[in-house]
Amino acid sequence: MASEPFEDTADYVQSLARGLQVLRAFSHDLSNPSLSQVAERAGLSRAVARRLLLTLQHLGYVGSRGRSFYLMPRVLELGYSYLSSLDLTELAQETLMLLSERVGESCSLAVLDGSDIVYVLRVPVRRVMSVALGVGARLPAFATSLGRVVLADLSDTELTAWMREQKFRALTPHTLHTMTALKAEIKRVREQGYSIVARELEVGLYSIAVPIHAADGRVVAALNVGMPYTDDAPARAVKLILPALHDAQRSIEHAIQRGNWQPHMALTRVYE
Structure with a gap:
């Protein structure tokens, strides 16, 4: 009952x-x-x-x-109270700065909150979206590389339950916005270990993200690099930026393990 x-x-x-x-x-x-x-x-x-x-x-x-x-x-006190309790941002701050310097692009760390990803740390280099992004900014998880790498950690049952509560829509002509297409894409993300979103959130945006794991192996955040969409963006993302992302991913995860950091309940799976 x-x-x-x-x-x-x-x-x-x-x-x-x-x-x-x-x-x-x-x-x-x-x-x-x-x-x-x-x-x-x-x-x-x-x-x-x-x-x-x-x-x-x-x-x-x-x-x-x-x-x-x-x-x-x-009202900032409400958000900063959360961020001040989140040791992850302290562990990742220097790594994001070094990553941004290495690739020459904006880097972000985000967590999943319901239907959205929420930025908890960001190092901007240039503005590549029509809206300004900063700590606390929210974007629809289904159409972002950050959201998809976190969603890829959900089981098939959890993912289906999450999707049934969403209202998908085409944000650009390139947006994947059906359950079938999104499930296929998230399966690909799960298999390859990273997510690429090209012109789905905004026509001029290309982004690539990797998951961040806690000590228990669960994905608790996502790290990405965002850049303007160009003809050479796909090759550059995989050949140059992805290796740098993997280095940053390992650095943050090692720091988490050394600090014995555990995710707050707010960062664990939506459907336990």
């Missing part, structure tokens, strides 16, 4: 969930929303959204200007 949804139990705090929905309503493309826009994006009534916004404003997480609202710097 299936257990009742957690949202229907006495332990579920609806006001907390709604407050987080309001915070997530702010984004790069909606940085100064009105009350109506917050309510619509958060799926709440105007009255509920207003009370939550005023509470968040009182606590210092939200500010207002006229009829618009905006996030205050204090």
Whole structure:
């Protein structure tokens, strides 16, 4: 017999969930929303959204200007509390800097969070996407090299369960966005040990990623190099960048083992 949804139990705090929905309503493309826009994006009534916004404003997480609202710097405390508890970023910082210098491209470390990958460390060299990426930025996991190497560590059952909860869409004419195509690609990633995504997230972007394993062998993060798409990008990625990625991968994993680092629950598989 299936257990009742957690949202229907006495332990579920609806006001907390709604407050987080309001915070997530702010984004790069909606940085100064009105009350109506917050309510619509958060799926709440105007009255509920207003009370939550005023509470968040009182606590210092939200500010207002006229009829618009905006996030205050204090919201960074939420993300930095997580990052400060994640020893992995300290272990990987120097390695990413050396990798970026070696290949002359931007390098990133990310983890899987639900439908998205979230950047926890980044060394940018040039801007290769239309949106600025930094620590805390989120991208759809299915269309990124970072996401696919983490997803490749899931069992077939776990992967199917994850996919059934997603809404895939074509981000460019080259995006793999069906379960059949994605499963075939992730199987290839699983076999070869790395992922290449060419023009699927943005037409001008080419990226290659490898997984990062914890001491127990599970994939807990992904490391990638992103570059502009050119005719010679495929050959350069495999012949020059992949060996550098493997060196960085080994360096980070050795540091994890020496430091006896174990992944937080938030970084373990989505479907245990």
